[in-house]
Amino acid sequence: MFGFFSARKKAESIIRALPVADITGAKAGPTLLVTAGLDGDEYAGIEAAYAAAEKYSDGNFSGRLIILPLVNMPGFEAGVSHNPLDKKFPKYCIPGRAHGSPTERLMYYIVQTCARSAVLWLDLHSGARDEITTSCLWNDITGVPEVDARGELFTQHSGALAAVREHAGRRSKALAAYDCAYVLAESEDATQHMRYIERAMQQLGMLAGQPPTETIRIFTKTRDMYTLAEEIKTGEVLLWHKTAPSARKGERAGEIAYDELKG
Numbered sequence: 001m002f003g004f005f006s007a008r009k010k011a012e013s014i015i016r017a018l019p020v021a022d023i024t025g026a027k028a029g030p031t032l033l034v035t036a037g038l039d040g041d042e043y044a045g046i047e048a049a050y051a052a053a054e055k056y057s058d059g060n061f062s063g064r065l066i067i068l069p070l071v072n073m074p075g076f077e078a079g080v081s082h083n084p085l086d087k088k089f090p091k092y093c094i095p096g097r098a099h100g101s102p103t104e105r106l107m108y109y110i111v112q113t114c115a116r117s118a119v120l121w122l123d124l125h126s127g128a129r130d131e132i133t134t135s136c137l138w139n140d141i142t143g144v145p146e147v148d149a150r151g152e153l154f155t156q157h158s159g160a161l162a163a164v165r166e167h168a169g170r171r172s173k174a175l176a177a178y179d180c181a182y183v184l185a186e187s188e189d190a191t192q193h194m195r196y197i198e199r200a201m202q203q204l205g206m207l208a209g210q211p212p213t214e215t216i217r218i219f220t221k222t223r224d225m226y227t228l229a230e231e232i233k234t235g236e237v238l239l240w241h242k243t244a245p246s247a248r249k250g251e252r253a254g255e256i257a258y259d260e261l262k263g
Contacts, residue, residue, distance in 0.1 A: 014074065014085065014102055015109050021053035021067040029063025030204050033118035033180075034197055035110070036068070038090040038125070040075020040083070045124025045185075048193030055194075056201075063206045066114050071106070081128050091123065091184070095174040115175055120150060121182045122200050124193050127240070134239045135161045135192055136257075138184040140168035142176035151181040157199045157211035159192065160185065162239065164221050164257045186239070223256035232256065 034052065036045035049069035056065055070076055071090055078084045088103040095115075096108025115121050127133045137160045139151045155163045168176065175182045185196045199211040219237060232238065232253065241254035 012105065012109075014083075014106055017073055018068060018106075019070060021057070021065075021069070023053070023056055023059055023065045023067075025059050025061040025063050025065065025206065027062040029061075029206050030120075031064040031066065031118040032197075032200055032204060032206060033114050033121045034065070034067045034124065034200075035071050035121070036124040036193075037070035037072050037076055038123060039081035039128060040072040040077070041079050041081050041128045042126045044126035044188055044190045045193050046070055046076075047190040048197065049124060051190065051194060052197045061201060061206045063204065064117075065201070065206070066118065068110065068114070071110070072103075079129070091125075092171075094171040094182075111175070111178075115180050116178045118180050120154065120200060120204060121175065121180055122154075122196060123182065123184045124196065125184055125186050126188050126193075127243075130243050132241055132243055133186040133188060135159075135187045135189070136239050137163040137186070138166070139163055140166050140172035140182065142168040142172050142181075144176040144179075147176040147179060147181045151183055154181070154183060154200055154203050156213050156216060157203050158185070158216070159195050159199060159211075159214060160187075160216060162217045162219060162237070162257070164219050164239070165261065166221050218261045219257040220259045220261060221255070221257045222259055227253055227256050 036049035046069055049067050053067045072083055074084050082089050083103040086101040086103050090103050090107055093103045093107040095111045097104040098108050137155055139155050172182050187193055201207040202209055202211040236256055236258040238254050239257050
């Protein structure tokens with residue numbers, strides 16, 4: 001079921017070791033890209049991506065489904081989120097660079113060979129070994145109407161508890177130029193990640209049936225990753241946090257998303 005990318009340069013072993021399930025459906029349709037394991041120590045998404053490749057391997061859907069279940073192999077082997085080859089986090093290196101560091105070259109290769117043909121990139125994440133996340137989505141506003149509408153429609157059908165709205169950075173803007181909407185989906189539960197994939201396929205018309213439209217709380221992010229525990233105020237929503245707060249002063253406590261949007 002799984003194949004591997006071919007890389008011309010011997011130095012690109014990180015690309016040649018990347019497992020990929022590239023499945024063409026029975027009928028014509030859009031392309032969905034699903035990735036997991038960009039953070040090497042986040043396992044729920046990896047489990048779900050492998051399970052989805054097995055579930056849809058018969059091609060009984062419309063369009064094309066590309067699944068990369070374990071992008072950061074060096075990080076997975078080392079049990080860390082970043083890529084030990086250059087200490088970079090793959091999710092922050094999108095869209096990558098052709099002649100950059102190993103992680104930048106890896107993400108450039110994925111964007112050029114997979115994301116450019118996809119209308120939606122669903123990137124599965126969860127808490128690392130010492131983290132907990134809420135079932136939520138990170139969906140940037142790119143300013144490209146068709147791309148933003150596609151991401152918003154998936155958000156309303158996703159089954160997540162919350163979503164964070166931010167103005168797009170380099171990652172989402174670059175992908176929007178290729179007509180690809182990028183959504184980072186969080187959950188500690190592999191079953192929820194499977195639901196994300198199924199509902200994305202339904203929303204894109206790749207599977208029969210229409211996913212339910214659900215009420216989802218929408219937040220804007222107003223703090224960075226280095227919020228201190230003692231600074232968390234009553235009423236603020238904690239979507240990500242460390243399970244064992246450090247005794248060291250200044251240790252990051254979590255990522256805060258608050259100021260719920262109404263209407």
